[in-house]
Amino acid sequence: EVQLVESGGGLVQPGGSLRLSCAASGFTFSSYVISWVRQAPGKGPEWVSAISGGDFGSTQYADSVKGRFTISRDNSKSTLYLQMNSLRAEDTAEYYCAKSGSYQHYMDVWGKGTTVTVSS
């Protein structure tokens, strides 16, 4: 079964840091683009970042997180990461990792999400 499982969410103060993880199974992790997508309470999904497959994945970021968030992957562990620094209240959301389809960036598999709350 193809599966993505996020972890690492929690409560953090403004200006703090958090690292999210996404463990993949059931498919050849290294071959696919994987994204982080977040969803604030009562809002639609917002794409955050993506990393291409292979050993030296190229990265993309939404302007809202550029310079603060870093996406990375460890293909030997089939795990995706999101390092989040300088967190703001507006980063509060459910964070999902999602696998892209072959060669195209629709998202055909999603994890269940992990909750990030930025508050003092």
Place this chain on the structure above:
Amino acid sequence: EIVMTQSPGTLSVSPGERATLSCRASQSVNSNLAWYQQKPGQAPRLLIYGASTRATGIPARFSGSGSGTDFTLTISSLQSEDFAVYYCQQYNNWPLAFGQGTKVEIK
């Protein structure tokens, strides 16, 4: 940056009726358009990609059409499990972008 606009915000439909949802892109996305369904407390689920191709396991009552800037998701005969929020997403350009959603509710 491409902006995706969905209409209407809420659609009230009776079970068994047809529902038509719209999505408009601020510039052409060719056919690089996906639709998702989301129920409360769940992650989005892929319904349609390539504007008109149903994802694996998606019933035939869901159909997508359009290209360029204007797209439609049609649910031919609404079942109880179809009442949810629906999002479109363009993947023609970075950054990827979702619409704000259409909630399909029971009339």
